[in-house]
Amino acid sequence: MDLIDVPAGFRFSGMASGIKKTGKLDLGLIVSDSPANCAGVFTQNKVVAAPLILTKPRIAKGKCQAILVNSGNANACTGAEGLRVAEATMELLAGELQISTDLVSLASTGVIGELLPLSPFVDGISELVAGLSADHAQVVAEAIMTTDAFSKVASATEYGEQGYKVLGMAKGAGMIHPNMATMLGFVLTDAQVSLDLLNSALQQAVKKSFNSITVDGDTSTNDMVLLLANGSSDGKRIEADTPEAEIFCQHLDEVLLDLAKMIVRDGEGATKLVKIKVVGGSNVESARKVARSVATSSLVKTAFFGEDANWGRIIAAVGYSGVDVNPDRIDISFNQVPVAVNGLACGGESEAEATKVLQLDEFVVTIDLHQGEAEASYYTSDLSYEYVKINSDYRS
DSSP: OOOOOOOTTEEEEEEOOSSSTTOOOOEEEEEEEEEEEEEEEEOOOSSOOHHHHHHHHHHHTTEEEEEEEEEEEOOOSOHHHHHHHHHHHHHHHHHHHTSOGGGEEEEEEEESSSOOOSHHHHHHHHHHHHTOBTTOHHHHHHHTOSSOSSOEEEEEEEOSSSOEEEEEEEEOSSSOOSSSOSOEEEEEEOSOBOHHHHHHHHHHHHHHTGGGEESSSOOOSSOEEEEEEOOOSSSOOBOTTSHHHHHHHHHHHHHHHHHHHHHHHTOTTOOOEEEEEEEEESSHHHHHHHHHHHHTOHHHHHHHHTTOOOHHHHHHHHHTSSSOOOGGGOEEEETTEEEEETTEEOOHHHHHHHHHHHTSSEEEEEEEOOSOSEEEEEEEEOOOHHHHHHHHSTTO
């Protein structure tokens, strides 16, 4: 197992506690040596799991030192008992680490509606804490997986005067949709970053990454992204609206977009990663609406799986996006191959070339609205037979 170059002052641990029936890793722990500034983004679903109910107000206070995450059980729709287990878990970990429960965040992912037993935490937390090491980041990345085919880790390093690192890990493969999907993301940096900058940077980075992807149109109950900055590097404090802030935001954007693309590439049953790029929009928000409409269309996604250059499905999705467009001015291409110009087909030869593009495992669909200079992108996957198979027996 390759070691991950982690930001200073963070340690990790993971174990198989028995929550998963398979016996695979299902508990992960991330600890900062000192309380870190923190920011978070959470699911927009109105049905919210117990860990989020407890974690959101803690993150809002701006400090976090430990993140405990379990996979295999979402602890969602479990009522008062689910909250009791989550609270007890926080207290167990805080006691073992000898920190305030206000500095503990919880995350869970897995089956909804099943009670999460407390016993794996009672039996496992002391072992989890004893195993903390800067060398165990990969173990946590694996412990948070559910239907993921591979663990997802991305990083960036600032080599200038500041000299800090940004490390991100995420899980997600199904129930992926804009406005936070069924995914967990944990981003860590040893940079010293102001709370104002952390919050604004995370909001913008999520908008361009995790909120610009879709696999199946479902949004879960447990989604969260947490960003911790513990200031363990030797660099000076980074404040908003400075050149240093711009560099930090670039690194954060890079890490989150890398993770987001991994999630789409790992979409349940997915065989293709497709970027829907809308250009020529009248403004960014309308371009985003068009890109989202195309990216979430089941007919478009099944055409991608069938390697069918059916641009009619794409222009139809543009038309029902809610954006006022002129169909006689819309151009569509697959990579550099045009299939429609001014809303009309380019002919059989172009379609044959476009079909070759669809045989690739990664390509770009560009839609030019010819309304202005704005553009926006979404990342999506195809929709395959395997997706239905995975989700028809997920609980078994």
